[in-house]
Amino acid sequence: MDGLELRPYEPAAAPHVLALWWRALGEPYPLREAVLRQCLEGNPSYQPGDAIVAWKGGRAIGFAFIGLHRLSDPETAAQRARAWLQAVVVDPAWRRRGIGSDLVARLARIQPDGGPPTIEAGGGFSYLWPGIPTDLSDALPFATALGFRLADETYDLRGDVSGLTEDETAARLVAQAGLTVDAATAADRDGLLTFLIGESWAEWWQDMRRFLDDGGDPADVLLLRESGTDGRAIRGLARIHTPASRPVGPPLFWTARRPPAAGGLGPIGVAAALRGRGLGRALLAVALGRLRDLGLYDVVIDWTVLLRFYGPFGFRPWMTFRAATAPTDLLAGLRGKVPQ
Numbered sequence: 001m002d003g004l005e006l007r008p009y010e011p012a013a014a015p016h017v018l019a020l021w022w023r024a025l026g027e028p029y030p031l032r033e034a035v036l037r038q039c040l041e042g043n044p045s046y047q048p049g050d051a052i053v054a055w056k057g058g059r060a061i062g063f064a065f066i067g068l069h070r071l072s073d074p075e076t077a078a079q080r081a082r083a084w085l086q087a088v089v090v091d092p093a094w095r096r097r098g099i100g101s102d103l104v105a106r107l108a109r110i111q112p113d114g115g116p117p118t119i120e121a122g123g124g125f126s127y128l129w130p131g132i133p134t135d136l137s138d139a140l141p142f143a144t145a146l147g148f149r150l151a152d153e154t155y156d157l158r159g160d161v162s163g164l165t166e167d168e169t170a171a172r173l174v175a176q177a178g179l180t181v182d183a184a185t186a187a188d189r190d191g192l193l194t195f196l197i198g199e200s201w202a203e204w205w206q207d208m209r210r211f212l213d214d215g216g217d218p219a220d221v222l223l224l225r226e227s228g229t230d231g232r233a234i235r236g237l238a239r240i241h242t243p244a245s246r247p248v249g250p251p252l253f254w255t256a257r258r259p260p261a262a263g264g265l266g267p268i269g270v271a272a273a274l275r276g277r278g279l280g281r282a283l284l285a286v287a288l289g290r291l292r293d294l295g296l297y298d299v300v301i302d303w304t305v306l307l308r309f310y311g312p313f314g315f316r317p318w319m320t321f322r323a324a325t326a327p328t329d330l331l332a333g334l335r336g337k338v339p340q
Helices: 011-025 033-039 074-081 099-108 139-146 168-176 186-198 202-213 279-293 307-313 328-332
Strands: 004-008 051-056 059-068 083-090 118-121 149-160 179-183 221-226 234-241 262-270 298-304 316-327
Touching: 004 099, 011 033, 011 051, 011 059, 011 083, 051 099, 059 099, 074 202, 083 099, 099 139, 099 328, 118 328, 139 149, 139 316, 149 307, 168 179, 168 279, 179 279, 186 202, 186 221, 186 234, 202 262, 221 279, 234 279, 262 279, 279 307, 298 307, 316 328
Parallel strands: 083 118, 262 298
Antiparallel strands: 004 051, 051 059, 059 083, 118 316, 149 298, 149 316, 179 221, 221 234, 234 262
16 A cells, blocks of 8 residues: 555554554543553563554554563463464554555564464453454454454453452351461562462463562452461462552453443462362452452453353453464465455
């Protein structure tokens, strides 16, 4: 297209990308500049070229970015064999001209030799969505036209905890197991990270390390601990999200669609050796009670399929996403072939 330029994203382009985003899909997914920058410039694996902006006459009319894991930590080594296409956005006035497929092809080609054989839609680290949003009418047709094969659905759940009452059963289960629940402190950092990697939660380990090392408040993490041990060994965790939480967690990405009393929860989990005893549900009850006590009644739990676990507390699907993958070499050869 005459006059069309595809250039790597630069920080100065953020307001232009944000304006494009709002023209294209701001009402259902009201992106904030802080969240955009957090997913790009704030991502320790990000390199120039992982995000591309399409310009026409000084105006951003297309944007896309890919997620790659480039950190050398052995704990997350397996993630270096994966790639995640995080977003493809084209101005409605410029769709059906191959701009979207050009952006995708450019991103798919930036990987070094021996890179991931497939690219996933959404998810991974520093993601905006865990998959393809099903409520965007063009998203699934565009993805399938690119060559993505659709897989299972995942959900962001939403519930109102204003009427949540004290759960005596939960408190009793925790006490009978010789456990307590309390807020983490800075002294818990190493123990918490050791617990997460010991339970094979590599993505949670990476996210928690980034949260704590970037100045996140440890008190946002509730810990299930053995009450009588030296160092009070960690046996579970639940992270809550408040309007003051930094970095911003995915449950609070789209708060412009929600009331001021917006909170979030996740991840949450207990040690494998303790599962099946109701302790996960008990920890959930405590965490939701903490959000209620903070006045954060409108709660979102992101990226889950556990409807039966959260459903008894009143949580229902709010947003639905489809997982999908496509061969990297197929996407890399797409230039101009898909009218989006």
